[in-house]
Amino acid sequence: MTSRIVSVLTLGVTDLARSSAFYERLGFRRSNKSDEEIVWFATGGTVLALYPWNALAEDATVPSEGQGFRGTTMAINLSSEREVDEFLERVKSIGGTVVKQPQKVFWGGYSSYFQDPDGHLWEVAFNPFTPVDASGKLDIRE
Amino acid sequence: MTSRIVSVLTLGVTDLARSSAFYERLGFRRSNKSDEEIVWFATGGTVLALYPWNALAEDATVPSEGQGFRGTTMAINLSSEREVDEFLERVKSIGGTVVKQPQKVFWGGYSSYFQDPDGHLWEVAFNPFTPVDASGKLDIRE
Numbered sequence: 001m002t003s004r005i006v007s008v009l010t011l012g013v014t015d016l017a018r019s020s021a022f023y024e025r026l027g028f029r030r031s032n033k034s035d036e037e038i039v040w041f042a043t044g045g046t047v048l049a050l051y052p053w054n055a056l057a058e059d060a061t062v063p064s065e066g067q068g069f070r071g072t073t074m075a076i077n078l079s080s081e082r083e084v085d086e087f088l089e090r091v092k093s094i095g096g097t098v099v100k101q102p103q104k105v106f107w108g109g110y111s112s113y114f115q116d117p118d119g120h121l122w123e124v125a126f127n128p129f130t131p132v133d134a135s136g137k138l139d140i141r142e
Numbered sequence: 143m144t145s146r147i148v149s150v151l152t153l154g155v156t157d158l159a160r161s162s163a164f165y166e167r168l169g170f171r172r173s174n175k176s177d178e179e180i181v182w183f184a185t186g187g188t189v190l191a192l193y194p195w196n197a198l199a200e201d202a203t204v205p206s207e208g209q210g211f212r213g214t215t216m217a218i219n220l221s222s223e224r225e226v227d228e229f230l231e232r233v234k235s236i237g238g239t240v241v242k243q244p245q246k247v248f249w250g251g252y253s254s255y256f257q258d259p260d261g262h263l264w265e266v267a268f269n270p271f272t273p274v275d276a277s278g279k280l281d282i283r284e
Contacts, residue, residue: 003171004218005185007278008265009151012213029145031282042282043147045187057211060255060263061242068208069199071154071260076146100203113202118213121202123150136149140173140184 006046009074012053013118019050022117025094026076026087044135053118073113075123077132081110084126088112091124148188151216154195155260161192164259167236168218168229186277195260215255217265219274223252226268230254233266 013019020039024030028048031040037055041048057064078084084102091114092098099121102112111125131139155161162181166172170190173182179197183190199206220226226244233256234240241263244254253267273281 003183003185003277004169005187005277005279006151006190006216007219007274007280008217009148009188010215010217010265012211012215027146033282040282041145043145043187045147045185045279046151047280047282048148053213056213056215059247059253060215060265062211062255062263064211066208066210066212069154069195069204069206070208070212070214071195071198071262072212072214073152073154073198073202074148075150075152077149105201111201113204120213121204123152123202132149135145135147137147137187138149138189140175140182140189 008047008049010049010051010056011116011118011120012056013050013116014053015117016050016052018117022094022096023048023050026090045137070119070121073121073123075125077125077127077130077136077138079126079132081126084110084112084124087124088114150189150191152191152193152198153258153260153262154198155192155258156195157259158192158194160259164236164238165190165192168232187279212261212263215263215265217267219272219278219280220266220268221274223268226252226254226266229266230256 028041031042034040039050054064096114098114100113105111109125109127113123170183173184176182181192196206238256240256242255247253251269255265
């Protein structure tokens with residue numbers, strides 16, 4: 001049986017144009033289905049979407065106020081420690097905030113965290129035990 | 143060029159066994175790389191992971207307190223309105239909380255929202271304009 005997948009991951013953002021440019025500079029490919037109300041990044045699996053923060057809350061019929069830790073992180077896995085370092089340099093150069101400097105971590109990998117312009121937390125990691133393809137797809141199947 | 147992908151989406155949870163069972167009952171296939179500290183669902187694209195809420199915050203080196211809207215939603219896209227209705231029935235039967243009853247929405251689709259046991263927001267939708275495969279993978283490429 002095919003596993004269910006997460007069809008779409010949507011991040012609420014306060015400036016759609018700014019966030020769209022941010023993620024494009026990180027290597028996400030913007031779909032031409034995007035418009036001034038929503039931005040789609042076609043990834044070959046889970047689609048990453050950007051949508052105005054308040055409109056996203058409204059769509060879910062919940063209050064838009066929120067603060068502190070969001071209990072959700074995204075990860076970009078790369079193929080070496082050097083790629084992690086270089087990626088974090090790019091993040092800094094385009095306005096991301098480094099939260100955790102790249103470092104060796106307890107599970108044997110090399111990891112760092114940054115926040116996008118709206119505070120969404122991303123891990124950037126090299127996992128020596130789990131290979132990734134050129135896009136960052138993890139080889140976890142069964 | 144291949145688009146970058148989100149390698150992993152990790153949800154912070156307060157009871158790993160409970161949440162693992164919840165997502166398995168929704169059709170996500172648990173990887174046998176999972177253990178008592180982290181649960182992986184292999185999806186063929188972005189990997190869905192469950193990790194203890196406080197440990198996730200600690201890994202990101204941020205305070206674990208948070209409240210209100212998290213600015214992040216996940217979507218499961220299905221192939222008909224009836225599938226959405228049936229899926230929401232299953233969600234209710236396993237302890238999920240329906241936040242928005244299935245309904246026709248402004249963009250022409252049929253959509254609903256539920257929260258998992260830790261409040262993570264999921265949309266369950268039928269989009270008549272965008273086909274999905276059996277796993278829920280959206281056909282958005284360019």
